[in-house]
Amino acid sequence: MNDETRGGGPTGAAGPTQPGATDRLGATDRLDVVGDKHRPRWQETLLLLARNPMAVAASLVLLLLVLVGVLGEWLAPYGYNEQFVGGQLESPSTDHWFGTDEFGRDVFSRVLMGAEVSLRVGAVAVGISLVAGVLIGLFAGYFGRWLDDALMRFMDMLFAFPALLMAIAVLAILGRGENNAMIAIGIVYTPIFARVTRASVLSVREEVFIRASRASGAGSLRIIFRHVLPNAAPPIIVQTTISLAFAILSEAALSFVGLGTQPPNPSWGLMLSEGRGFVEHAWWMALFPGLAIFFVVLAFNVLGDALRDVLDPRQRSVLTGKGAGR
Amino acid sequence: MMGDDETTGPTAADRPATMGADVLVAASGLRVYFPIRSGTPLRGVVGHVRAVDGVDLEVRRGETLGLVGESGCGKSTLGNALLRLVEPTAGRVEFDGTDVTSLPASELRSLRRRMAMIFQDPYASLDPRRTVGDCIGEPLAIHRLHRGRARRAARVGELMEIVGLNPDHRGRYPHEFSGGQRQRVGIARALAGEPDFIVCDEPIASLDVSVQATVLNLLVRLQRELGLTYLFVSHDLAAVRQIADRVAVMYLGRVVEVGAASSLVSKPEHPYTEALVSAVPVPEPERERERRRIVLAGDIPSPAAPPSGCRFRTRCPKVFEPCPDHDPVLQAVGGSASVEQFAACHLHGVTTTPPPSSPSSR
Numbered sequence: 225m226n227d228e229t230r231g232g233g234p235t236g237a238a239g240p241t242q243p244g245a246t247d248r249l250g251a252t253d254r255l256d257v258v259g260d261k262h263r264p265r266w267q268e269t270l271l272l273l274a275r276n277p278m279a280v281a282a283s284l285v286l287l288l289l290v291l292v293g294v295l296g297e298w299l300a301p302y303g304y305n306e307q308f309v310g311g312q313l314e315s316p317s318t319d320h321w322f323g324t325d326e327f328g329r330d331v332f333s334r335v336l337m338g339a340e341v342s343l344r345v346g347a348v349a350v351g352i353s354l355v356a357g358v359l360i361g362l363f364a365g366y367f368g369r370w371l372d373d374a375l376m377r378f379m380d381m382l383f384a385f386p387a388l389l390m391a392i393a394v395l396a397i398l399g400r401g402e403n404n405a406m407i408a409i410g411i412v413y414t415p416i417f418a419r420v421t422r423a424s425v426l427s428v429r430e431e432v433f434i435r436a437s438r439a440s441g442a443g444s445l446r447i448i449f450r451h452v453l454p455n456a457a458p459p460i461i462v463q464t465t466i467s468l469a470f471a472i473l474s475e476a477a478l479s480f481v482g483l484g485t486q487p488p489n490p491s492w493g494l495m496l497s498e499g500r501g502f503v504e505h506a507w508w509m510a511l512f513p514g515l516a517i518f519f520v521v522l523a524f525n526v527l528g529d530a531l532r533d534v535l536d537p538r539q540r541s542v543l544t545g546k547g548a549g550r
Numbered sequence: 551m552m553g554d555d556e557t558t559g560p561t562a563a564d565r566p567a568t569m570g571a572d573v574l575v576a577a578s579g580l581r582v583y584f585p586i587r588s589g590t591p592l593r594g595v596v597g598h599v600r601a602v603d604g605v606d607l608e609v610r611r612g613e614t615l616g617l618v619g620e621s622g623c624g625k626s627t628l629g630n631a632l633l634r635l636v637e638p639t640a641g642r643v644e645f646d647g648t649d650v651t652s653l654p655a656s657e658l659r660s661l662r663r664r665m666a667m668i669f670q671d672p673y674a675s676l677d678p679r680r681t682v683g684d685c686i687g688e689p690l691a692i693h694r695l696h697r698g699r700a701r702r703a704a705r706v707g708e709l710m711e712i713v714g715l716n717p718d719h720r721g722r723y724p725h726e727f728s729g730g731q732r733q734r735v736g737i738a739r740a741l742a743g744e745p746d747f748i749v750c751d752e753p754i755a756s757l758d759v760s761v762q763a764t765v766l767n768l769l770v771r772l773q774r775e776l777g778l779t780y781l782f783v784s785h786d787l788a789a790v791r792q793i794a795d796r797v798a799v800m801y802l803g804r805v806v807e808v809g810a811a812s813s814l815v816s817k818p819e820h821p822y823t824e825a826l827v828s829a830v831p832v833p834e835p836e837r838e839r840e841r842r843r844i845v846l847a848g849d850i851p852s853p854a855a856p857p858s859g860c861r862f863r864t865r866c867p868k869v870f871e872p873c874p875d876h877d878p879v880l881q882a883v884g885g886s887a888s889v890e891q892f893a894a895c896h897l898h899g900v901t902t903t904p905p906p907s908s909p910s911s912r
Contacts, residue, residue, distance in 0.1 A: 432674040439635055440689040440739065441662030454679040537679055537723040 272534045279530035285523035292336050293343040300333035304490045313506045323508035325498070334490040335512050341491040342520060345406055345475040346468045352410025354464055357417020364418065365425030366448050376422065379415040387412045388477055395483045405484035409474045413467050420463045424456035431455070458532045465528025469521035476517075492517050574747055574779050575609040575632055579641035582624070582631050586854060599854045601627040603803035604641070606880065609747065614773065614780040616794030616811060618787050618826065620850055624803040629749040629783045633665050634658060645747065663693045666740035670752035672732035676724035682735045683720030686710065689742035709738040713768060730761035737768065747779045754789065766793060788830050791815050796889060799823045802861040803853055805880065809891030819883040819893040821868045860896065872900045
């Protein structure tokens with residue numbers, strides 16, 4: 225077609241092994257060019273996500289969470305600490321959509337303002353464990369040998385303690401408070417990310433394309449971050465969404481024992497814990513923060529699964545319906 | 551043949567590591583052992599698989615050296631060791647006068663621009679998460695060639711054209727291509743750094759028969775146009791005979807015969823080569839009917855515990871007294887003046903290699 229220079233067929237003594245075979249390059253050997261438009265990759269990713277209704281719903285929930293997290297203070301009909309004397313433990317009504325708690329505070333307002341805490345805990349705590357755990361897992365898995373032993377045995381040590389106990393120990397050192405709680409949760413979940421990453425790296429490391437990259441002269445860092453990490457990512461993405469859920473719950477637990485969010489500040493976990501004692505008389509106190517946690521955790525999971533599919537080029541062409549595939 | 555008393559003639563032992571001026575890659579006394587670890591917690595080493603066990607080999611500039619042998623004979627490991635993709639246990643590899651085996655990592659990486667590899671499985675050798683354009687451009691990025699976005703893109707397009715791919719497909723992912731096309735991507739990647747030497751590790755073995763010839767032709771054309779030197783690893787003697795100038799035959803970690811492709815096939819001097827040649831079908835019915843196949847008894851012995859003396863003796867139809875006790879070395883057995891033929895067999899006079907502990911065999 226457009227390769228006149230190489231039209232030639234058999235090549236002298238060292239010609240084709242197949243009798244009659246010619247060097248059939250060019251048109252017959254090429255895929256059709258039609259419909260091979262190139263959108264930037266992130267645009268295509270968004271487009272593909274937009275086709276998945278569950279992912280869209282999850283995104284909306286999370287978008288709502290972000291909005292509420294930022295604007296909660298202005299959206300809430302009452303102050304988070306505003307007490308209605310004589311209006312304690314009121315069931316949901318038009319005045320108080322989610323009822324009031326034992327101090328007469330509006331549960332709806334507190335749920336709205338608690339979104340910010342959940343958001344921050346999710347982002348910061350999981351961010352810490354994601355970055356630290358993935359780095360540790362990558363290096364331990366890729367380089368192996370003594371580095372693997374040293375890093376992973378240390379991770380095992382952290383992992384050996386029950387999560388909550390570990391977090392309490394860390395908080396005992398750092399001091400109580402919301403920010404320290406996030407750091408503590410981040411540390412506690414690091415070994416999980418390290419393990420998931422390492423396991424994934426161990427299989428990717430042996431792939432031929434890694435050797436091919438090394439043959440091209442690529443250094444270890446290039447191989448690790450350009451080839452190993454993207455191919456090891458799917459289980460990490462899923463682990464991230466699961467951990468977001470656990471981080472929110474852990475924050476709740478830490479707040480419950482008085483080491484996380486300090487009362488009277490609102491936190492879904494804290495509210496859930498406080499509401500537990502009143503479940504028989506005032507179910508709304510625990511139900512609404514619980515539902516909030518439920519929807520956010522669900523949204524993270526759904527979005528995580530959808531992302532994992534969309535970010536895989538093989539799945540991607542199934543989704544877009546193009547490509548030869550195998 | 552027996553009784554030829556030519557031990558006094560020129561033997562492989564007399565050859566210097568880099569005979570002649572035109573040797574591009576030379577291996578001497580190359581050994582690659584893989585430890586076998588026990589399953590116990592301390593994972594002690596209980597033995598070694600001697601994948602490559604004392605190989606001397608030269609690849610001359612501009613030639614195609616075919617490397618044939620059964621699966622498991624160490625030919626792929628040898629190819630990998632020449633590029634130091636596998637660390638050699640002993641011996642040295644010289645690339646254009648540079649000792650590759652002792653090179654520090656950073657210098658080795660820059661030398662990698664001049665040597666490349668084409669892999670057997672075009673499905674496994676391309677990163678599924680990167681576009682073929684990224685893949686072909688990677689050596690350019692690593693070695694800082696054709697810097698700048700536009701220039702690099704132009705070079706990637708050019709490389710795709712050279713191997714017969716449509717440059718417009720650079721944004722596609724490997725799974726969107728057929729096996730033959732993927733192998734072309736692998737070839738384009740190998741060419742990106744403008745290498746002198748390419749190890750082709752069974753490049754057509756996992757392709758459809760219908761595209762094997764086109765890929766083989768592509769490799770031949772590229773060699774002619776770009777002046778490349780190939781080590782063509784294959785188990786397919788018929789394909790190697792077509793593409794190679796010289797052929798080396800490997801058995802159980804050793805090179806047992808080297809010579810010009812034509813003479814090695816027409817007049818094999820090592821019983822193993824003879825058996826290999828006899829297994830290749832002849833595309834002429836008359837001669838094919840006369841072809842007498844030498845069927846070797848038994849399996850290839852374990853490379854962890856190779857037989858004493860000559861490694862081929864357990865399956866050799868011509869085994870005789872010296873074989874179990876003496877390990878034969880490559881010795882000149884004829885060939886033409888320009889391309890000598892060497893075989894490691896006592897039928898051409900009894901010879902012995904030094905014990906494997908000596909750093910430089912011969």
